[in-house]
Amino acid sequence: MASSLQHLAATVTDRCKTLINNDLKKILKEEGLSQTGNKAALQARVFALIDKAATYGSAETLRRLQFRVQNHGEAPTPQSSSSPTAPSFPNPPPAAMNGRAQPNGYASSTQFGALHQPLPARSAAPAFFFRDSPFFEVRELILSNMTLEASPSHRQNCTRNLIINEAVNARMKADPTLRLLLFSSLEAPLPPYARTDITFPAQLEVRINGDEVKANYKGLKNKPGSTRPADITDFVRISPANYRNNLVVTYALTHKKYNLFVYMVKKHSAADLVHKIVSKQVITKQSVLNEMRAKAADPDIEVGSSVMSLKDPISTLRINIPCRSTICTHNQCFDAESFLQLQEQAPTWICPICSKTVHFNGLAVDQYVEEILAKVRNADQVTISPTGEWSTKKEATPPRKNGNAAAADDSDDDLIEIPDYRVASIQSHLAQSPNYLSTPPMPSREPSTVPRSGTKRTSEVVDLTLSDDDEPLRPAKKARSEAS
Numbered sequence: 261m262a263s264s265l266q267h268l269a270a271t272v273t274d275r276c277k278t279l280i281n282n283d284l285k286k287i288l289k290e291e292g293l294s295q296t297g298n299k300a301a302l303q304a305r306v307f308a309l310i311d312k313a314a315t316y317g318s319a320e321t322l323r324r325l326q327f328r329v330q331n332h333g334e335a336p337t338p339q340s341s342s343s344p345t346a347p348s349f350p351n352p353p354p355a356a357m358n359g360r361a362q363p364n365g366y367a368s369s370t371q372f373g374a375l376h377q378p379l380p381a382r383s384a385a386p387a388f389f390f391r392d393s394p395f396f397e398v399r400e401l402i403l404s405n406m407t408l409e410a411s412p413s414h415r416q417n418c419t420r421n422l423i424i425n426e427a428v429n430a431r432m433k434a435d436p437t438l439r440l441l442l443f444s445s446l447e448a449p450l451p452p453y454a455r456t457d458i459t460f461p462a463q464l465e466v467r468i469n470g471d472e473v474k475a476n477y478k479g480l481k482n483k484p485g486s487t488r489p490a491d492i493t494d495f496v497r498i499s500p501a502n503y504r505n506n507l508v509v510t511y512a513l514t515h516k517k518y519n520l521f522v523y524m525v526k527k528h529s530a531a532d533l534v535h536k537i538v539s540k541q542v543i544t545k546q547s548v549l550n551e552m553r554a555k556a557a558d559p560d561i562e563v564g565s566s567v568m569s570l571k572d573p574i575s576t577l578r579i580n581i582p583c584r585s586t587i588c589t590h591n592q593c594f595d596a597e598s599f600l601q602l603q604e605q606a607p608t609w610i611c612p613i614c615s616k617t618v619h620f621n622g623l624a625v626d627q628y629v630e631e632i633l634a635k636v637r638n639a640d641q642v643t644i645s646p647t648g649e650w651s652t653k654k655e656a657t658p659p660r661k662n663g664n665a666a667a668a669d670d671s672d673d674d675l676i677e678i679p680d681y682r683v684a685s686i687q688s689h690l691a692q693s694p695n696y697l698s699t700p701p702m703p704s705r706e707p708s709t710v711p712r713s714g715t716k717r718t719s720e721v722v723d724l725t726l727s728d729d730d731e732p733l734r735p736a737k738k739a740r741s742e743a744s
Contacts, residue, residue, distance in 0.1 A: 265322060269314035272326045276306050279329065286333030287325070294405050298447045300389045300456065301407075301519050308401050315400075315427075388523065390443055391455045391485065394533055394620040395604055396525035400428065402440060403522035407447070408461065408511055415512040418520075422468070422496060422505040428524060429501045439527050440496055441489035442466065442473075447517035457485045461518055465510040468495040479606060486606045492522070530600040533620070534581060537596055541624040543584070548591065548628035549648040556646035563646040566591075570633060570640055573612045574598045578640075582629035585611060585618035591644070593629045 276284075284302035285295040293305050306325075313321040328334065388398045406420050424432075432438045444460045460477035467473065473495055479487030497503045509520065556563050572579050572595035582593035592613050603609060611618050632642055632650060639652040 265314045269310050272310050272329050273307055276329050283333040287328045304404055396527045398523050398525050400524045402524055406520040408518040410514050410516055412515050418509045420507045422507045423502055424498045426501040429498050432498055437526050439491055439525055440493045441523055441525050442492050443489045443521045444518050447519055458487045458489055461511040461514045463512045467508045469506055471495050483608055486608050530597055530604055533600050534596045537623050538625055543624045543626045545628040552648045565643055565645050567641050568592055568644055572598050574602055582626045583623055584626055585622045586624055587622055588614055590614055593626050
């Protein structure tokens, strides 16, 4: 019975994703819930109703929601029940795989068998419209309908009671990896089946039972999607069950609406994800060699030897588990654990080598580099030939035809050898240079303190048109008379 309800809940949830806003609001109105918010918020409330009905085994509520979803929010016709919102009625005709029911109102035998076939023992996934993350798996929606109205100039408070029921209390006590995370998103139109990024208001303060929850609510600057959900587990009292935790959110300087949610998730550490990468997918050594040899055999591509570093570009330490994405074309690897630890702090999911956007499911261990790391112990880099052979010896750098090396080579041909006697002549000439040609010492460059005479020296005019023969003789300088 439980598996059939879970399967029915999953079918109703998938069908609910095709409804428009008016249909969703009509369902919420008939169920007595809030009808405000964008399509994602409306869907989240309907999904929560479906998930709650399947979790608590309420077949009647689930059938009622199924009828509403199939009939664009219309309520079923009451027959024997006095309640307008929860009437008892025979099973409505379930939707077929192509969205059409049988003419007689009953499902086909194939549909009936699919409805009651056993499924893996797991609970139906709750409504979750944020981007998936390998670091957690959503288990249950704990709190929704928390809307932060726009407040561009004043501080505003939003208060809710966060109650942990007995079932969630027992599950969290039995599994320490279950955590309570606070999510936030902008209220904006969301296309069908699209996922939104986690976005908190610029100025935000969260308090639970009077204690401030300090977390990074901003992420990296100009990097949408790098914000993490806030872990509030240590601030929430889960015992005794049904305890009313006081959640107060203070915010300011917001020009748009925000919707906040609290989910119970199962967290995965970076070490757990590394184990998944090692066990699920590898890049074989032979595939790497085949790719390198194919490039070397291409006549249109000139490939030479390359140097590959054995250090991680993130931590600058020696690589422990060589990892790269299957969409990357380079052979250089990074350390898997260092990369995942960085993504856990700020999830950008960008390759540190080629800056391509990668996904966790595309990460794999490179067995070619793994073998090199196992054999090389005392080197930080290796030289790889175009055909895949590698060595720890540094290849001699050939002379370049451009740049400084070329200038150095060309300068050797222009050298002129000076005989020894000419060098000796130049040295002797420099040694016999008069003192007045040498640069005076620094103290002598100070301004003179001797007063100058008042008579101004007359300027002489030199005629450049005269030849050397016609130039008149200059008068001899008069000797200064010595002062008596």
